[in-house]
Amino acid sequence: MRFACYPKTIDMALFLRSSAFSRVTALAAQRAVHGAFGWLHNNPKTLMDWQAELVAIPAPPFGEEARSKWLAARFTEAGLDDVRIDAIGNVLGFIPAANLPPESSGPVVMLSAHLDTVFPAHTPLNAVVTQVDGTSRLSAPGACDNAAGVVGMLAIVHALTQAKVKLKAPLLVMGNVGEEGEGDLRGVRHFYEQRAMAGRIAAHIVLDGAGADSVVTQALGSRRYQVTISGPGGHSFTDAGTPNPIAALAEALANLAHIQLPEQPRTTWNVGTIHGGTSVNSIPENATASIDFRSTAPDQLVRLEVALHRAAEDAVDHWNTVAENSLNTSRGAMTYTVEKIGDRPAALLPSDSPLLDALRAVDRHLGLRTDLRLGSTDANIPLSLGVPALSMGAGGEGGGAHTVAEWYSDKDRETGLRRVLLLTLAITEWASEQ
Ligand SMILES: [Zn+2]
Incomplete structure (x- = not known):
């Protein structure tokens, strides 16, 4: 027992939380992580260009092929390993751990975002980008849900690879099909049912929509x-x-x-x-x-x-x-x-989960509120299988979800993406110790 020598009065949960906090602080101080933050800071236009391109590609439930191809091309551009589209259209890519041989079969962290929208195939997708007070605003069906999540995932991938951040455990990224409506989480369900890699997922972060505070940890x-x-x-x-x-x-x-x-x-x-x-x-x-x-x-x-x-x-x-x-x-x-x-399925991320500890530590470091919510997201599937998972926003602001008046503003997107980046790094560190 590593903690046996501490006085009995110590609050172990508090101790673990403060240790998570000092780990996050140490991570954020690394030179390469600064480089990754720098990439996020310097590329808001690239992100908005990707987002406008993405929303112009129709992705009704069961019709995500064109978006899958687009994302596979972006993953390849970013230099990811092993980029592929699986049997039902999920797009996968891989960033290996820095100090592990490629054939190692240890824990993996997963970052995913759904590609589909609620809009039927022939919905007009007129994407309009306007500039308001130094921020860009994109108006288009699906601009926020989930072009914000997909672009957030791409931003994290680029920031990590461009800044050569050394990962302690491999990161698997996936743009998945079938989250909305009658898609019934089929993309993530398929991943966990079919792939050998599924058994290695130590934690799963889902990016869905905008925001930098609320996080879905209870699967409705x-x-x-x-x-x-x-x-x-x-x-x-x-x-x-x-x-x-x-x-x-x-x-x-x-x-x-x-x-x-x-x-x-x-x-x-x-x-x-x-x-x-x-x-x-x-x-x-x-x-x-x-x-x-x-x-x-x-x-x-x-x-x-x-x-x-x-x-x-x-x-x-x-x-x-x-x-x-x-x-x-x-x-x-x-x-x-x-x-x-x-x-x-209904399920819950346990309150003592290391993923929740890491999230609270990241939020404390960034001065953000941790607002735990209930929702029905891709995280339902891993949570119901006992895999620590949550669904969070990819920064910025948005509204009008699931209507043709949907919009997204990249106001403070950077903070939301820093949060995702730090959480990803903190949880890969934890995963490597499992
Ligand atoms: Zn969504």
């Missing part, structure tokens, strides 16, 4: 469903009395909206899309809605799944009975299906 669980009600359809007048899937779906959703949701554990629901029907004078054959339930508590998600099935079943039964009893003979009954289209 979510389950997503598509509920479809189908019937025989028909003519609005001559087939009147045939049960109507849109009316039944509307009733099911209205009933679901009345379910009481607890504030603690915070639990939410949303119906996000609804479609169906053929024309105003046709009884529809189908009606479909997509639904998102979120909670920090897995049992709430189960409860809501049951409630969804019940709401659909009750509405379908109700309108089938009405149709059976109508004067006109019904042309058949309705049925329903509930398909699960997303399942993100």
Whole structure:
């Protein structure tokens, strides 16, 4: 026991935190790390140029190929080893540790950012860069979420390689597909399911969006469903009395909206899309809605799944009975299906995690607030597997996420990137000692 000789009154957690702090201070004083900070300071225009280029490339869920190719070219330019695009479109690159042979199989730190956006393929992507009070502002769908994260990752890679910072453990970087919506974290999930490297990940830092304070360390669980009600359809007048899937779906959703949701554990629901029907004078054959339930508590998600099935079943039964009893003979009954289209596990970064210690030490060093949040991000997957992980902003400011009015400003981006850089270095140091 290394600490056995200390008096029993010492607060071990405090001791470990202050040791993390002195390590971060020592890291920040290294000449090469100064060089990396210098690169971040001197290249705001390069970063904004990359960001404007990136947002102009469409990346709807399941359509990220063009962005994958763009990022692979940037990784190669940066001099990364082993740059490749995997079977589902994740782009990977590698920076080896300074003093380890390439064939070593020890711990690796991962830095990732998602490439996809929520915007459908034909959304106009007019990127506009304006200068406001010495900062650049980029207006375009996806400017912040997640062009800021991808460009932040590129900035870290360039700063490390250009300044020849010696890493204690290898750094694996990944631009991944499928974070948003129905992508259902498929990029990061695929990485952890498929790759031999996955077993070596000692810690995983996800860059998502802007900011230099809040960090997501609690993975909010979510389950997503598509509920479809189908019937025989028909003519609005001559087939009147045939049960109507849109009316039944509307009733099911209205009933679901009345379910009481607890504030603690915070639990939410949303119906996000609804479609169906053929024309105003046709009884529809189908009606479909997509639904998102979120909670920090897995049992709430189960409860809501049951409630969804019940709401659909009750509405379908109700309108089938009405149709059976109508004067006109019904042309058949309705049925329903509930398909699960997303399942993100709930999980938590433990409060004594070395990754959290390192983050607090970095924030103390930079004079930043450590604001721990709850969210549904790529970090859900490693966290649910017990890999220390968090999702943080890549600096700057942003707004209008998931709307076509989205924007990003590089105001104080440098601070956010210094934070990512120091955290990456601190955690590679820790990983090398595992
Ligand atoms: Zn995002």
